[in-house]
Amino acid sequence: xxxxxxxxxxxxxxxxxxxxxxxxxxxxxxxxxxxxxxxxxxxxxxxxxxxxxxxxxxxxxxxxxxxxxxxxxxxxxxxxxxxxxxxxxxxxxxxxxxxxxxxxxxxxxxxxxxxxxxxxxxxxxxxxxxxxxxxxxxxxxxxxxxxxxxxxxxxxxxxxxxxxxxxxxxxxxxxxxxxxxxxxxxxxxxxxxxxxxxxxxxxxxxxxxxxxxxxxxxxxxxxxxxxxxxxxxxxxxxxxxxxxxx
Amino acid sequence: xxxxxxxxxxxxxxxxxxxxxxxxxxxxxxxxxxxxxxxxxxxxxxxxxxxxxxxxxxxxxxxxxxxxxxxxxxxxxxxxxxxxxxxxxxxxxxxxxxxxxxxxxxxxxxxxxxxxxxxxxxxxxxxxxxxxxxxxxxxxxxxxxxxxxxxxxxxxxxxxxxxxxxxxxxxxxxxxxxxxxxxxxxxxxxxxxxxxxxxxxxxxxxxxxxxxxxxxxxxxxxxxxxxxxxxxxxxxxxxxxxxxxxxxxxxxxxxxxxxxxxxxxxxxxxxxxxxxxxxxxxxxxxxxxxxxxxxxxxxxxxxxxxxxxxxxxxxxxxxxxxxxxxxxxxxxxxxxxxxxxxxxxxxxxxxxxxxxxxxxxxxxxxxxxxxxxxxxxxxxxxxxxxxxxxxxxxxxxxxxxxxxxxxxxxxxxxxxxxxxxxxxxxxxxxxxxxxxxxxxxxxxxxxxxxxxxxxxxxxxxxxxxxxxxxxxxxxxxxxxxxxxxxxxxxxxxxxxxxxxxxxxxxxxxxxxxxxxxxxxxxxxxxxxxxxxxxxxxxxxxxxxxxxx
Numbered sequence: 001x002x003x004x005x006x007x008x009x010x011x012x013x014x015x016x017x018x019x020x021x022x023x024x025x026x027x028x029x030x031x032x033x034x035x036x037x038x039x040x041x042x043x044x045x046x047x048x049x050x051x052x053x054x055x056x057x058x059x060x061x062x063x064x065x066x067x068x069x070x071x072x073x074x075x076x077x078x079x080x081x082x083x084x085x086x087x088x089x090x091x092x093x094x095x096x097x098x099x100x101x102x103x104x105x106x107x108x109x110x111x112x113x114x115x116x117x118x119x120x121x122x123x124x125x126x127x128x129x130x131x132x133x134x135x136x137x138x139x140x141x142x143x144x145x146x147x148x149x150x151x152x153x154x155x156x157x158x159x160x161x162x163x164x165x166x167x168x169x170x171x172x173x174x175x176x177x178x179x180x181x182x183x184x185x186x187x188x189x190x191x192x193x194x195x196x197x198x199x200x201x202x203x204x205x206x207x208x209x210x211x212x213x214x215x216x217x218x219x220x221x222x223x224x225x226x227x228x229x230x231x232x233x234x235x236x237x238x239x240x241x242x243x244x245x246x
Numbered sequence: 247x248x249x250x251x252x253x254x255x256x257x258x259x260x261x262x263x264x265x266x267x268x269x270x271x272x273x274x275x276x277x278x279x280x281x282x283x284x285x286x287x288x289x290x291x292x293x294x295x296x297x298x299x300x301x302x303x304x305x306x307x308x309x310x311x312x313x314x315x316x317x318x319x320x321x322x323x324x325x326x327x328x329x330x331x332x333x334x335x336x337x338x339x340x341x342x343x344x345x346x347x348x349x350x351x352x353x354x355x356x357x358x359x360x361x362x363x364x365x366x367x368x369x370x371x372x373x374x375x376x377x378x379x380x381x382x383x384x385x386x387x388x389x390x391x392x393x394x395x396x397x398x399x400x401x402x403x404x405x406x407x408x409x410x411x412x413x414x415x416x417x418x419x420x421x422x423x424x425x426x427x428x429x430x431x432x433x434x435x436x437x438x439x440x441x442x443x444x445x446x447x448x449x450x451x452x453x454x455x456x457x458x459x460x461x462x463x464x465x466x467x468x469x470x471x472x473x474x475x476x477x478x479x480x481x482x483x484x485x486x487x488x489x490x491x492x493x494x495x496x497x498x499x500x501x502x503x504x505x506x507x508x509x510x511x512x513x514x515x516x517x518x519x520x521x522x523x524x525x526x527x528x529x530x531x532x533x534x535x536x537x538x539x540x541x542x543x544x545x546x547x548x549x550x551x552x553x554x555x556x557x558x559x560x561x562x563x564x565x566x567x568x569x570x571x572x573x574x575x576x577x578x579x580x581x582x583x584x585x586x587x588x589x590x591x592x593x594x595x596x597x598x599x600x601x602x603x604x605x606x607x608x609x610x611x612x613x614x615x616x617x618x619x620x621x622x623x624x625x626x627x628x629x630x631x632x633x634x635x636x637x638x639x640x641x642x643x644x645x646x647x648x649x650x651x652x653x654x655x656x657x658x659x660x661x662x663x664x665x666x667x668x669x670x671x672x673x674x675x676x677x678x679x680x681x682x683x684x685x686x687x688x689x690x691x692x693x694x695x696x697x698x699x700x701x702x703x704x705x706x707x708x709x710x711x712x713x714x715x716x717x718x719x720x721x722x723x724x725x726x727x728x729x730x731x732x733x734x735x736x737x738x739x740x741x742x743x744x745x746x747x748x749x750x751x752x753x754x755x756x757x758x759x760x761x762x763x764x765x766x767x768x769x770x771x772x773x774x775x776x777x778x779x780x781x782x783x784x785x786x787x788x789x790x791x792x793x794x
Contacts, residue, residue, distance in 0.1 A: 003506075006310070007310055008309075008310030008311045008314060009311065009314045009318070010314070012314075012318055013314060015318075042734060045511070046418075048511060049509035049510065049511030049512045050510060050511060051510075052507035076310070115302065115306075117314055119302035119303065120517065121303075122301055122302050122303030122304075123302070123303040123306045123307065124303070125303055126303035126304055126307045126326070126328070127303075127307070128309075128373055129309070129326035129369060129370075129373075130325055130326050130365065138781075157315060157319070157322070159314065159315060159318050159319070160311045160314065165279075166575075169511045170511070172510050173509070173510045173511035174510075174512075175306075176510035176511075177509075177510040179508075198309075199297065199298070199305055199306075199309060200306060200309050200310070200749070211313045211475065222448055223561070224269040224270070224295075225270065225309060226309040226310065226313075227309065227313055227314050227317075230313070230314055230317040230318070231268070231269065231313070231317065231349075231350070
C-alpha cells in the first residue's frame with residue numbers, strides 16, 4: 001500500500017492512518033520531489049511543470065521497488081497523480097483510494113471547481129509571504145541531510161517546509177492543471193473519499209470525480225476540512241478498510 | 247461577550263485573540279477581533295470557521311499548511327495571512343497553539359492575530375524588489391547566452407538556427423521557428439526547433455507583417471519605428487504564439503515565432519529579453535547577409551582560380567581534391583595548380599595563403615600567376631621559389647604563405663622540388679614504402695630570401711637526396727626519382743594539423759592513409775582522413791600524381 005501526500009506538507013500527513021495498515025500490507029510512504037526529505041536537486045522545472053511528471057515519478061518508484069500491483073492512497077493533488085499513473089501503467093495498480101480529489105480547481109463553463117484564477121494568484125501571494133522556516137541559510141543543511149534526525153526547534157515547520165520557488169511552482173501545477181479528460185482513461189477500481197465540508201475540494205467536485213470514473217465508489221465521511229488523514233483518521237481508516245475488505 | 251471570570255484585558259488586548267475548536271470553528275473571540283472585522287457591531291461569530299474569514303489564498307493555505315502543522319507540531323507562529331474585513335483586508339500575523347489530546351472533542355486552539363499592515367507593506371516591497379532582481383538576473387543570463395550563440399553562428403542559416411535553439415533552450419519555449427523574407431518578398435521558413443504545430447502554414451497576420459515590414463499584429467505603427475519600443479513590437483497572436491520581429495538596420499529580415507509551454511507550472515515567456523534577443527538577431531542577420539555575400543564572391547574567385555582541367559599526360563595520372571572548412575564558411579587560401587614547363591616537364595604546386603576571405607582569395611590569384619610566369623625550362627624549383635619570394639617581399643602580397651613547387655620529368659621520373667614553409671611532399675612507393683621529402687626547405691614566403699637547412703633529425707633522409715653547394719649551404723631544392731607506380735602527394739596543413747595532437751602524428755596518419763588508398767583519386771585520401779569532420783575550421787587540399 002503506497003501513500004502519497006498532497007500539496008502542502010509531506011508524508012507525515014499519513015502518520016495517523018498508515019500504521020493502521022501495517023499489519024496487513026507492506027506500507028510505503030514517500031515525499032514528492034520538492035517536498036519533505038526529498039532530494040531537491042532531482043526537481044526538474046520541465047518534468048514537474050505538469051502532474052504527468054509527478055505521475056512518472058510514481059511509476060518509477062513502483063518499478064524501482066518492484067511493488068505493483070499496489071493499493072495507491074493519494075491525498076488531494078496526489079489523487080490526480082495516482083489516476084494519471086494508473087492510466088499510464090494499469091498493471092501496477094490494484095485499487096486507488098482518492099482522498100479529496102479534484103481534477104480541476106478553477107470554475108469553468110458548467111463546472112464548479114471552487115476557485116477563480118485570481119484566487120489562485122492570491123494563494124501564490126500568501127505563499128510568497130510565508131517561508132515556513134525556510135531560509136537560504138539553513139536550506140543547504142536540509143538539502144544535504146535529508147535523513148537527518150529532528151533537530152528540535154531548528155526544524156519547526158519542517159513537515160511543510162520546502163524551497164519557496166518549488167512550492168510556488170507546485171502550487172501552480174496543482175491548482176492550474178485541468179485533468180478532467182484524463183478520468184475517462186482510468187480502469188482501475190477506485191474509492192473516492194469525500195469530506196462533508198471541504199473548501200478545497202467541495203462535495204460536488206468529489207461527486208464529479210466519482211461520476212466520471214469507471215468502477216468507482218463514493219464515500220462521504222463526517223469530517224471537516226481538506227485533511228481527514230489528520231483531522232478524522234479513524235473515519236478515513238474505516239472507510240478504507242470497508243472498501244478494501246474482500 | 248467576555249465569559250465570566252475572564253479578565254477584562256482579554257477584550258481590550260491590542261491583539262486579536264480567539265479560541266477555536268478542533269475543527270477550526272470559533273468558540274470565542276475578543277472585542278479587538280470583532281472591531282477589526284466589522285468596526286462597530288458585535289456579530290455572533292460562534293461556530294464560524296476562522297479559515298472562512300481569511301482571503302481565499304489564506305483559506306487554502308490554512309487547509310493545506312496550517313491545519314496540518316497544528317496537528318503535527320501543536321503550534322504555528324508568525325504566519326502571514328489576510329483577514330477579510332468590512333472595509334477591505336487586513337494583513338495579520340497568526341500564531342496559534344493547540345491544546346488537548348487525540349480526541350477532537352477535547353481540542354481547543356488558541357489563536358493570536360497581530361496587526362501587520364505596515365510590516366506587510368514593507369515586506370511586499372522587499373519581495374517585489376527581490377523578484378525584480380531575480381528576474382533581471384535571469385534575463386541577463388538568457389540574453390548573454392543567446393548573444394554568444396548568435397556571435398558564434400556562421401551564415402544566415404546559422405543565425406536562424408541559433409535563434410530557434412535559444413528560444414527553446416534558453417527562453418524555454420515549447421517550440422520556435424524563424425521565417426525570413428526571401429528575395430521575392432515571400433516568407434520562407436528557415437529554422438525550426440521543438441515540437442509544436444506544423445510550421446508549414448504562416449498565419450495571415452504574420453504574412454502581412456512580413457510583407458509590410460510592420461510590427462507584428464499589423465498595427466498602424468507601421469514601418470515608422472518612431473515611438474514604438476522593441477518590447478512593444480513583441481506581440482502575442484490570438485493562438486497564443488509570441489512573435490518577435492528580427493529587424494535589421496534597413497529592413498525587417500523576418501520574425502521569430504515562439505509557442506509557449508502549456509503546462510500549468512510553466513513560467514511565462516520573458517518578453518523584454520525576447521525583444522532584446524530579437525534586436526540582436528536582426529543585427530546578426532545583417533552581419534550574416536553581408537558576410538555571405540562576401541563569402542560567395544570569394545568562393546567564386548577561388549573556384550575560378552583552381553585549375554579545372556588538369557593536364558592529363560602520357561605516363562602520369564593527376565587527380566586533385568579540395569575541401570573547404572565546414573564550420574566557418576570562410577574561403578581558405580588553399581590552392582593547387584599543374585601546368586607544363588616544357589614538353590616533358592610538368593610543374594606541380596600546392597600553396598596555402600595566410601588568412602581567409604576575399605583578401606586571401608585575390609592574393610592566391612596573384613601568387614598563382616607569379617608562379618606560372620616564373621616557371622620556365624632551365625629555371626628550376628629553387629629559382630622559382632626565390633623569385634616568388636622576392637615578389638612577396640616587394641609587393642607585400644601573401645606574406646607568410648606557404649608553397650611547395652615541384653617539377654616532374656615524365657621521361658625520366660626525376661622530381662625536383664622546393665618547399666617554402668609548407669608540409670613536406672610525400673612519396674608512396676609501389677612496394678609499400680612511404681617517405682616524406684624533408685629537403686629543399688625554405689622559410690615561408692616573404693620571411694627570408696634564403697633557403698634553410700632541413701631539420702637535423704631528417705638530414706640524410708635516404709630517399710630525398712640532399713643537394714648542397716660546395717660550401718655546404720643548402721641549394722634550396724631537393725630531388726628524388728619516381729619509379730613506375732610510385733605516387734607523389736602534395737597537400738596543405740588542413741590534412742595533417744589538428745590542435746589536439748602533434749604534427750608528426752598527423753604526418754604518420756597521412757602516410758598510413760596514403761598507403762591504404764587503393765584507387766587513383768585524391769579525394770579518397772581526403773575522405774579517409776577527414777571523414778570525421780577534421781577540417782571544421784581549416785580547408786584541405788590534395789594533389790596526387792602517379793607515374794604509370
